[in-house]
Amino acid sequence: MLVNKGFYALAIVVSLALHGALITAITYGWEASNSPERKPMPKFVQAKLVTIEAATPKKKLPKKVDKVKQRAQREAEQKRKAEVERKRRAALEQKKREAEKKSKAEADRKAREDKSRREKEQQEKVRKEKELKEKLAKERQSSFDEALQDEDELLDANEAEQAVMSVGQAIQQQIEAVWSRPPSARNGMLTKVKINFVPTGRVVATNIVEGSGNTALDRSVLTAIRKVEIFPEVAELAREEPVIFERQVRTTILNFKVEDLRQ
Amino acid sequence: MNAGEQLSLWGLIQNASLLVQLVMLLLLLASVVSWVMIVQRGLYLSQAKRSLNNFERRFWSGADLNKLFREGNERAEKGKTDGVESLFRAGFTEFTRLRQQGSSGPEAVMEGTERAMRVAMSREQEKVEMNLPFLATVGSVSPYIGLFGTVWGIMNSFRGLATMHQATIATVAPGISEALVATAMGLFAAIPAVMAFNRYSAKAESMLSSYETFAEEFSSILHRKVHSG
Numbered sequence: 001m002l003v004n005k006g007f008y009a010l011a012i013v014v015s016l017a018l019h020g021a022l023i024t025a026i027t028y029g030w031e032a033s034n035s036p037e038r039k040p041m042p043k044f045v046q047a048k049l050v051t052i053e054a055a056t057p058k059k060k061l062p063k064k065v066d067k068v069k070q071r072a073q074r075e076a077e078q079k080r081k082a083e084v085e086r087k088r089r090a091a092l093e094q095k096k097r098e099a100e101k102k103s104k105a106e107a108d109r110k111a112r113e114d115k116s117r118r119e120k121e122q123q124e125k126v127r128k129e130k131e132l133k134e135k136l137a138k139e140r141q142s143s144f145d146e147a148l149q150d151e152d153e154l155l156d157a158n159e160a161e162q163a164v165m166s167v168g169q170a171i172q173q174q175i176e177a178v179w180s181r182p183p184s185a186r187n188g189m190l191t192k193v194k195i196n197f198v199p200t201g202r203v204v205a206t207n208i209v210e211g212s213g214n215t216a217l218d219r220s221v222l223t224a225i226r227k228v229e230i231f232p233e234v235a236e237l238a239r240e241e242p243v244i245f246e247r248q249v250r251t252t253i254l255n256f257k258v259e260d261l262r263q
Numbered sequence: 264m265n266a267g268e269q270l271s272l273w274g275l276i277q278n279a280s281l282l283v284q285l286v287m288l289l290l291l292l293a294s295v296v297s298w299v300m301i302v303q304r305g306l307y308l309s310q311a312k313r314s315l316n317n318f319e320r321r322f323w324s325g326a327d328l329n330k331l332f333r334e335g336n337e338r339a340e341k342g343k344t345d346g347v348e349s350l351f352r353a354g355f356t357e358f359t360r361l362r363q364q365g366s367s368g369p370e371a372v373m374e375g376t377e378r379a380m381r382v383a384m385s386r387e388q389e390k391v392e393m394n395l396p397f398l399a400t401v402g403s404v405s406p407y408i409g410l411f412g413t414v415w416g417i418m419n420s421f422r423g424l425a426t427m428h429q430a431t432i433a434t435v436a437p438g439i440s441e442a443l444v445a446t447a448m449g450l451f452a453a454i455p456a457v458m459a460f461n462r463y464s465a466k467a468e469s470m471l472s473s474y475e476t477f478a479e480e481f482s483s484i485l486h487r488k489v490h491s492g
Contacts, residue, residue, distance in 0.1 A: 007306045008299070015298035019291070026272055260431075 067133065071126070078122065082115070163237060164248045170233040171195075172254055179224035181258055182216040189214060189258040191221050196251055199242070201235030203228075209253060221256050275441040280419055286412030286445050290405055294452035297401040300394040301459040308466050311346050311391065315473060318348050322477075328355060328484075346387055346470075347477050353383035354478070358485050369489040376485055380478045387474060391467045395460060402457035409449020416442025 089111060096104060192210035195203055206225050211218045238245040276287060321331065332355050338344050344352060357379035361372040420438020427434055 007303045007310075010306065011299045011302035014302045015295050018298055019295055 085115075160241070160244050160248070163241060163244060167233045167237050167249060168252060168254065171231050171252065172256075174228050174231060175221070175224045175254075176256070178227045179256070180220060181261070182214075182220050184214055185217045185220075185258045185261065186214075187258055187261050189217055191218050191256045192253060193221055193225065193256065194251060194253050195225060197231070197234050197238075197245075197249060199235065199238035199245065201231045201233070201238070203231070212258075217258065272444070275437075275444055278437070279416060279441045279444070283412045283416045283442065283445055286408055286415075287448055290409055290412075290445070290448040290452050293401050293405050293408075294448070294455075297398055297452060297456045297459070300398055301455060304394055304398075304459065304463050308391070308463060308470070311470060312466075314345055315347050315470070318346070318351070319477065322351070332356075345390075347474055350380055350383045350387060350474060350478055351481060354380040354481055354485070362489075372489055373482065373486055377478075377482055380482065384471075384474060384478060388471055391470055392464075395464055395467065398456045398460040398463070402453050402460055405449045405452040405456070406446075407449070409446040409452075412445030412449075413442045416445065 093104065093108065096107075100107075189212040190210070191208065191212045194205075194207045194209045196205040198204050203225060206222050208218050208222070234245070234249060237249060276284065279287070332352065335344060335348055335352060338348075339352060354376050358372065358376045361367055361375050367375070417439055420435050420442065423438065424435050
């Protein structure tokens with residue numbers, strides 16, 4: 001029996017060690033298997049009008065500055081050139097004063113005429129350029145305004161669309177929360193229902209637009225709608241945006257699709 | 264209940280109801296104890312097998328029975344004789360005692376010897392088969408206990424479901440998952456116990472039959488001795 005006692009001690013140690021090892025193995029293995037299950041959130045990019053607004057003036061401003069600078073530079077250069085020429089001419093005149101006294105006055109006049117003509121041409125050119133530039137700028141401004149207006153309209157439409165969508169989703173969620181699908185329903189079945197609302201948010205009529213082929217399922221959808229009966233979101237929308245309500249929500253068509261059934 | 268807690272094993276066990284936790288504890292204990300028995304039985308039986316082979320080799324090597332008996336004296340005083348040796352010692356002690364009295368005839372001597380050996384044999388049988396019933400019990404009952412825990416847990420999780428409007432799998436899944444841990448533990452305790460029980464009972468059977476054979480052979484030797492002397 002002494003031998004047996006020794007066996008028992010050994011056996012207890014072995015058994016406890018075995019269970020301890022098993023428990024730790026299961027604990028760590030289990031946790032390791034479910035830690036990398038976190039899915040990365042989808043990153044979505046939002047496009048906004050703001051970027052256009054910010055971009056256009058930036059583009060335009062440096063151009064204007066450039067042109068102004070250029071013009072100033074050009075004028076300065078011309079002035080400088082004219083001065084040089086005048087100086088040269090004066091020198092020439094002094095030289096020629098003795099040799100050609102007669103032709104001097106003539107040449108002088110000619111030169112002066114020439115110069116004035118040239119200056120006039122130059123002025124004309126500058127004026128024309130200016131005009132053209134102004135015209136272009138005006139055109140651009142108008143087209144930009146148009147685009148802005150278009151965007152605004154689109155934004156408004158989007159807002160309305162979003163309001164309608166969110167109300168539609170709210171309606172759908174409320175209905176689906178009380179919707180008990182019949183046992184004969186299968187994944188992928190789709191029922192299209194037309195719902196008529198009044199501005200108080202109450203449903204006044206429901207019609208199956210497109211049945212799923214399973215009458216029990218279609219009926220279950222109608223029952224669910226009747227169960228909810230009043231949709232506060234619709235009432236709110238009708239109060240705040242009666243136009244949108246009249247145009248898009250009074251008659252709403254919703255799709256009810258059977259999903260995530262375990263079969 | 265967040266996702267991490269929901270999925271970890273400890274979370275499942277902690278969230279289970281008290282009864283299910285008790286069932287799990289019971290099963291864990293059963294598993295631990297049955298593994299103690301498995302290891303102990305394995306060691307004991309292999310040792311018994313070794314000593315049987317050892318003794319038989321010495322016995323059949325043609326050594327004198329008195330000498331063989333005296334060799335075992337020392338161990339017998341410590342109470343360390345085991346298996347076939349204690350069988351031999353019981354039979355031989357009875358035999359010499361009856362022979363020394365001289366009054367009884369050869370038939371009576373043989374009868375007494377055989378009776379003494381039968382008593383020793385039943386004692387040995389007890390030793391060899393010790394703990395095997397426990398393994399059998401664990402093997403057959405712990406799946407039921409685990410199943411009970413599971414059924415109880417599922418009952419509770421379905422009762423919670425009754426208050427919900429829409430029955431999704433997500434509302435019952437954690438409950439069922441934690442309930443199923445009990446069944447898993449039951450099976451975990453039962454499978455080794457059943458295997459060990461089958462193996463050790465076969466071993467014990469063969470051991471006992473070889474004891475029996477030895478007892479027969481030994482009594483035939485003594486029989487020859489009685490009738491020759």
